[in-house]
Amino acid sequence: MTSPACVVGVDLGGTKLLAGVVDARLNVHHRTQRTIAGLGQAALLDAVADAVTEVGDLSGIEPSAAGFGIPALIDRRTGTAAACVHLPLEGVAFGDLMAERLDLPCVVDNDANMAALAEHRFGAARGVAHAIVLTIGTGIGSGLILNGALYRGAIGAGGELGHMVVDADGPLCQGACPNRGCLEAVASGSALVREARREASSLPASALGQVLSAGREVSGPMVTELAHDGDVAAQRAIARIGSQLGAGLSSIANIFNPELIVIGGGVIAAGELLLTPAREELERRALAPNAELVRVVPAQFGAEAGMLGAATLAREELG
Ligand SMILES: [Zn+2]
Incomplete structure (x- = not known):
């Protein structure tokens, strides 16, 4: 089933990632969580791509785009992570890389920005x-x-x-x-x-x-x-x-x-x-x-704020 209203949201924390297929009303159709603490860059990128593929497959919904919140300062001129304290992503053009691997339009932003977007569009703000x-x-x-x-x-x-x-x-x-x-x-x-x-x-x-x-x-x-x-x-x-x-x-x-x-x-x-x-x-x-x-x-949203905000950004910019 293809649903243009559904996108994947991914929140990358310092130790774990949370990914879900999210519809326009912010319902999460399938979610997955993975431990990423200590992974090198290649293994980390594999884990992220696998999680996006898994939630799409298991939800039975083909998402139209994916959004990622990552704990990094993003240089929007180049789309690269300019500084990333907790994960080995410095200098990585994360959105471009994921778009190529997943063959899906992708957007990336700072994780705290994503939480703010979720609260503003759907939550306490x-x-x-x-x-x-x-x-x-x-x-x-x-x-x-x-x-x-x-x-x-x-x-x-x-x-x-x-x-x-x-x-x-x-x-x-x-x-x-x-x-x-x-x-x-x-x-x-x-x-x-x-x-x-x-x-x-x-x-x-x-x-x-x-x-x-x-x-x-x-x-x-x-x-x-x-x-x-x-x-x-x-x-x-x-x-x-x-x-x-x-x-x-x-x-x-x-x-x-x-x-x-x-x-x-x-x-x-x-x-x-x-x-x-x-x-x-x-x-x-x-x-x-x-x-x-x-x-x-x-806040209205707890641990899922970043994931929901990343999905919201993907829908607003790419959906
Ligand atoms: Zn400081």
């Missing part, structure tokens, strides 16, 4: 002309919707709000970023683990303190679970990164004057434990008209 979408996981990705369209900067490498400095003498940033005190360095899932270990040391009798003294590994999801169960140390760690996040949001509010800031990614599992201190800090720091206008809300 639907109908909003000026919205900023932050995806907070191990790092912080962001997508800018300005005047109803994705804003990518001069060559496509813009909108990296995770690398906005909020503490000039703060901790070193991650990956290839040479900076200190970026929002990502103080308000990401990695920062949450660092703050949690600090709180656990100062409150050894807390549940978090006992985890640390038992030699167990502290992870973001575990801290979030303990915080929801009422552990004070875990709640303090989340409140700390929430207020750091709010400092960054105040700059975002002042620079873009958005109506909405959407927070997604794994860290949003903390919900109001994260968002309340973030909103309070934003209100303390942003200029009055910007602080009064902007709303800060959780």
Whole structure:
């Protein structure tokens, strides 16, 4: 069965990929997930191409195009991945290569842009002309919707709000970023683990303190679970990164004057434990008209946001 309304969306994360056949109403007809951690470039490209072929075959639908969200800065002049921290894709003309291998029109963009597109077209930012979408996981990705369209900067490498400095003498940033005190360095899932270990040391009798003294590994999801169960140390760690996040949001509010800031990614599992201190800090720091206008809300889409956005881009640009 050929369905021009169906396209393939693929989200490439640092450790796994998610692919699905998606129709115009955002229904996913078949999806697959693969572990790609540690793969070399050739094996990685094979895994991506196989996943696209598999979801097409098993859904019984012949897709009309494919969209890919990859964790890289994309130079839109050449279509190549200009910088890619977690996967061996630097310098690869990813979209052209996949189009040739799959004999299918293909489009590629930054993964956080794809999550923002999904939230804008179908999710928490639907109908909003000026919205900023932050995806907070191990790092912080962001997508800018300005005047109803994705804003990518001069060559496509813009909108990296995770690398906005909020503490000039703060901790070193991650990956290839040479900076200190970026929002990502103080308000990401990695920062949450660092703050949690600090709180656990100062409150050894807390549940978090006992985890640390038992030699167990502290992870973001575990801290979030303990915080929801009422552990004070875990709640303090989340409140700390929430207020750091709010400092960054105040700059975002002042620079873009958005109506909405959407927070997604794994860290949003903390919900109001994260968002309340973030909103309070934003209100303390942003200029009055910007602080009064902007709303800060959780994302509608979870782990599938990037895949759904990649499919949306393929439909809008190629479908
Ligand atoms: Zn940085």
